[in-house]
Amino acid sequence: MRIFVRLAWRNVRRNRRRSALTVLIIAIGLTTLIISNALYDGFHQQMISNAIKVFMGHLQIHAAGFYQNPSVEKCFISPPQEVFRSKNEIAAFARRVRVQALASSAYNSQPVMVVGIEPEKERLVTNIERSVVSGSYFSSSSKVSQDCLVGERLLSTLQIGLGEKIVLVTQAFDGSIASDAFRVVGACHTGQPEIDRNTVWITLASAQNFLVYGDKISEIVLLLKSPADVERVQRELKEELGSNRLEVLNWKEIAPDIVQLVELDVAMQTVLMIIIAVIVAMAIMNTMLMAIQERFTEFGIISAIGTKPHQIIGMLIFESFFLGLLGLAAGAVLTGLGLVYFFIHGVNLASFSAGVTKFIGLDTTVRPVLTVSQVVRSSVVVLASSTLISLFPAFRAACADPVKAIRHI
């Protein structure tokens, strides 16, 4: 086969301009594929990371049924903290109380979600402390205080400012009406409009006092060191905590809309990959058909002197394989340059940001995330499509009648 490999390589170099153009098409196809996939992956990763760090965490533990119906009665006594501390995969965890309430100011009222947090622990799990855009975060984690943080938009809805009071009214655990006034010490901008519009944070101790909860809580939020461990840790916790009394949910179960969005994007990525593979394949096929047309007599001659059809097919497949390899090499250079640009500048989604953040709470600049598997998959798709498509013209050349081929000038 060596001479056919040599022949194939020399044939690639025979019409350099045409080969260069083909290589360029392959390179652009590969670059488009890798960069678009890297941007998609960056977009997904940022979207998921934001959702996790804004409020959700990787895992949440509730009383059974709380996720479907988050009523005040569905609370539980926190398991010993050793359960979580003993797991190396868990980076941080925080307990919360969560309840629906009515927030009122002197001017307006708004249904809100009241979240009782442990300020010192919550800051390790979510970005709540960093999202305080005016005023300050809680100064104490354990004491019962009448301080609260509110979503930035809620401030304007209630037409109040920092330092002013709001009244929260809800049903307490014992069935009584809980009502208390809290002073706004800070306003939060999380990037998720839903949260910024209707969330009030108070300390865990205040919430437990407010709802007559005692030591009970509504949820435990866990942040893991690696997202890859989510399913395993979830399984282990379910076994350890007992699944009848408590529910352990991962972020995909808590926010299935994000999963669906990612799945939709992955489907679009696949469509893009198919389109690019077809374009690359057509470019190669065009090149090979032209090359075969030009060299038809030559195929007749080598067939006449005893070259077998499979050897001709092999030679032509090697030709397109070499074109594909050159395309990959050129594509690697182009991709590298493109990625450097996008790593530095990112893609600014400012013009779409209002819609995007409304749904997922996204920064306006997305940077690519490059994974080895993505690069390998894209390269294999491009190389395979560029190589396999030459089977058609190769069969055409190999099956040609040598007599007609020799006369074909």
Next chain:
Amino acid sequence: MMEILNVQQITRIYDGDFPVRAVDGISLQVERGQFLCVAGPSGSGKTTLLNLLGGLEKPDSGTIVIEGEDIGKYNRRQLAELRLRKIGFVFQELNLIPVLTAEENIEFPLFLQGIAPAERRRRALKVMEELELSGLAERKPHQMSGGQQQRVAIARAIVADPALVLADEPTANLDSATSQNLVTLMKRLNQEKGITFLLATHDEQILQEAPRVIFLRDGKVIRERR
């Protein structure tokens, strides 16, 4: 002398609106070491006859036996094997593979036969020396004249020691001096090495010097001169 080729009543008809009997009942025997020319005007069936003898086309009727083997029932692969092992071809033009050097072109049939690289090279160099082509070893076809290309084509045709060399108007595109040199070369190879040549030509100069000539017209042998 030993018979190398025995052709009995072969016919080849090209279908179409007006079917053409390109070869019409030709019988022919060729012995090893003969130098035979097939002559005739354009359209007389010379090329078709050579294609049939070389296994490039199949006859519609009749038998072709090469070195005792009836090639009539051979499939495409077997015919390719026959051409590789027993027949050397020299065509009118565009004989060589453009991206290979003269030496590589000559080695090509040996490669197809699976001969080891060292042996391939030894045999190619030997033939090149015999045909005075040593200086052209590294040249590619476009770096050689038409005459040089045809000499390389002859070298390639004989390098694998075929039973029969079929040459279809090998001098058609050459000037008369170069044509004469080429024919002289083939005759020398025929006499010195005993290679059997079968040439299709209408070059009078070649025909005058040929020891055996069969004349075709309308696909039939109309005359033979020994």
